[in-house]
Amino acid sequence: MDNQENSNKDRFHFSVGAFDCLVINDGNISGNAEMLFINAPVQRLAKVLHAHTLDPEHLPSTWSCLLVKTADHVVLIDTGLGSGQPVGGHLLPILAEEGVSPTDIDTVILTHGHGDHIGGCVTESGDPAFPKATYFMGKDEWLYWTSEATLAQESDSTADFARKKLRPLTAILQTVEDGQEIVPGIRVVVAPGHTMGQIVVQIASDGEQLLFLADVALHPIHVEHPDWVSQMDADPAQTVLTRQKMFQWAVDHNALVLAFHFPPFPSLGHIVPDGSGWRWQAIDL
Numbered sequence: 046m047d048n049q050e051n052s053n054k055d056r057f058h059f060s061v062g063a064f065d066c067l068v069i070n071d072g073n074i075s076g077n078a079e080m081l082f083i084n085a086p087v088q089r090l091a092k093v094l095h096a097h098t099l100d101p102e103h104l105p106s107t108w109s110c111l112l113v114k115t116a117d118h119v120v121l122i123d124t125g126l127g128s129g130q131p132v133g134g135h136l137l138p139i140l141a142e143e144g145v146s147p148t149d150i151d152t153v154i155l156t157h158g159h160g161d162h163i164g165g166c167v168t169e170s171g172d173p174a175f176p177k178a179t180y181f182m183g184k185d186e187w188l189y190w191t192s193e194a195t196l197a198q199e200s201d202s203t204a205d206f207a208r209k210k211l212r213p214l215t216a217i218l219q220t221v222e223d224g225q226e227i228v229p230g231i232r233v234v235v236a237p238g239h240t241m242g243q244i245v246v247q248i249a250s251d252g253e254q255l256l257f258l259a260d261v262a263l264h265p266i267h268v269e270h271p272d273w274v275s276q277m278d279a280d281p282a283q284t285v286l287t288r289q290k291m292f293q294w295a296v297d298h299n300a301l302v303l304a305f306h307f308p309p310f311p312s313l314g315h316i317v318p319d320g321s322g323w324r325w326q327a328i329d330l
């Protein structure tokens with residue numbers, strides 16, 4: 046890792062084989078243990094938080110979007126909260142500082158329909174923020190967030206945000222199937238649970254692998270305790286199954302993992318076997 050190039054805390058350069066990668070911190074927010082681990086036994090949770098020296102009322106969370114430059118494509122994975130919000134919206138200014146124009150990006154992958162992942166996909170005036178890009182989203186996920194019948198299950202503000210951000214993409218967004226390759230070396234895998242049709246992204250080049258984990262897990266403690274789910278996980282039982290499958294895949298492929306919300310930025314690490322389960326090992330910076 047090039048420490049000089051990575052001296053900023055809101056961006057991080059690294060490579061996966063021949064691909065140049067840049068993690069961008071769109072923003073930060075703090076959560077609490079009650080929200081993140083709704084079914085954890087109280088005393089056990091207190092012990093785990095203590096062991097990690099974490100304050101249960103202030104658990105930091107990042108929004109780590111990823112730019113990947115392959116030989117022929119410039120791919121953005123997730124778009125942060127977007128401008129015009131009280132927090133977040135740093136994606137575009139940081140891209141500009143890095144010399145990347147919105148028109149340089151030809152592929153945008155949206156892992157799921159929550160605001161912190163789709164907020165930056167259109168501008169405040171409702172135009173695609175990356176005008177030359179083809180946008181991709183899982184088929185079930187797109188149907189969920191664009192159907193009034195399913196949007197009725199969400200809060201008014203969440204549903205309105207999805208309408209505002211996703212409807213303008215109707216003509217340019219392609220829905221994707223499980224296992225589909227988006228560009229050479231980059232494929233998506235359906236990973237339901239957190240939302241009904243979330244996708245993760247597998248990036249492979251020259252024998253190296255990166256797994257963009259999206260919101261399969263929201264905190265490193267979810268790796269140790271895959272059965273502790275959050276308030277934001279739509280289907281808790283499926284969330285647990287998907288975590289187990291993805292964690293084991295990362296181990297089996299010795300993949301570097303980018304977990305969108307994991308502190309500290311840049312949310313990169315490895316999932317390592319630990320007894321009969323796993324634990325998170327952040328990269329050394």
Ligand SMILES: [Zn+2]
Pocket residue numbers: 159161162260305306
């Ligand atoms: Zn999220």
